[in-house]
Amino acid sequence: MKAGLFENLRDAIAAQQACAVVTDIDGGQQCLVGFGDDVGDLSLNEAHVQKVVQMITEDVSGQIEDTSLFVRVYGPALRLIIVGAVHIAQALAPMAQLAGFNVTVIDPRDAFVRAGRLSDVAALTDWPDDGMLKLKPDARTAIVTLTHDPKLDDPALAAALRSDAFYIGSLGSKRTHAKRLERLREEGFSELDLDRIHGPVGLDIGAKTPSEIAVSILSEVVATRRRAAA
Amino acid sequence: MHDVDADPLDRLAEWRSSGKKTALATVVRTWGSSPRPVGSHLAVCEDGDFAGSVSGGCIEGSVIEAALETIASGDSARLEFGVTNDMAWEVGLACGGTVHVYVESIV
Numbered sequence: 001m002k003a004g005l006f007e008n009l010r011d012a013i014a015a016q017q018a019c020a021v022v023t024d025i026d027g028g029q030q031c032l033v034g035f036g037d038d039v040g041d042l043s044l045n046e047a048h049v050q051k052v053v054q055m056i057t058e059d060v061s062g063q064i065e066d067t068s069l070f071v072r073v074y075g076p077a078l079r080l081i082i083v084g085a086v087h088i089a090q091a092l093a094p095m096a097q098l099a100g101f102n103v104t105v106i107d108p109r110d111a112f113v114r115a116g117r118l119s120d121v122a123a124l125t126d127w128p129d130d131g132m133l134k135l136k137p138d139a140r141t142a143i144v145t146l147t148h149d150p151k152l153d154d155p156a157l158a159a160a161l162r163s164d165a166f167y168i169g170s171l172g173s174k175r176t177h178a179k180r181l182e183r184l185r186e187e188g189f190s191e192l193d194l195d196r197i198h199g200p201v202g203l204d205i206g207a208k209t210p211s212e213i214a215v216s217i218l219s220e221v222v223a224t225r226r227r228a229a230a
Numbered sequence: 231m232h233d234v235d236a237d238p239l240d241r242l243a244e245w246r247s248s249g250k251k252t253a254l255a256t257v258v259r260t261w262g263s264s265p266r267p268v269g270s271h272l273a274v275c276e277d278g279d280f281a282g283s284v285s286g287g288c289i290e291g292s293v294i295e296a297a298l299e300t301i302a303s304g305d306s307a308r309l310e311f312g313v314t315n316d317m318a319w320e321v322g323l324a325c326g327g328t329v330h331v332y333v334e335s336i337v
Contacts, residue, residue, distance in 0.1 A: 001335075002336075003336060003337060006242075023334075061267075061268050062268050063258060070256075070258045072256060
């Protein structure tokens, strides 16, 4: 790989811009697709460009069939927004970071954010609806509410439902969740909307401790993303 | 906190900025049971330092060797590994598979 192409690729990744490096693995020629002007010494025909663009959209790397062209897609990082700097967040945030997520915790309660010892995690002390407005969740974003407090969880869930977030989860017992859905229904959300919320949150692995619950939540987030792509 | 999947390119950039020669190995095709998906990177520095992985560990040594050769030659190389049942056993896989790796120097 030429140094210039590598630097462009790094810029694209830093800019959170989905792109792909296409390599002719027979000849070694390469180009960068999806960021700035295409850079490199490989020229693609129209059909191959279209295929590469499709692979970028689907976030799938691989060889283009019947060619020596290998496409390595670099998607922008997945994001996880956690509402509530509570005990579970202390475990979930670093676990999700290890799994490749950009994590942001929203909690307007300063004391919780400080007590949460989330020094390596981006934290917003906005109210959840303001925080969501800033973060603009998209189809590569997962959102988990952990506060149990309707004042904080409900506006976050409403904002989540108005976004394309690929995963929405909300901590709380079956009873808490039923009441929560009732309130959101009154706000005008349809059953189809409400079906998007995973509640009680997480895969049923019998989790008891905060870190076990974090494992179950992260597992459900990963399963939702990977199974949807399969 | 590091994203272990994004790490290799960061490390590669660090080595480059300290004036070292580098190479990048990428899984381009897998068949059967393979521990790392297509697109996985292993970054290699001329001094033998490396980051990332293209397998569960069983072919890393050979890939690093090939990477050091491409650093010396400024070239690229295609490697193919049949992961034998023995090797697969060592890395905890139930059965073998094939891994194709593309290795290129960053020049």
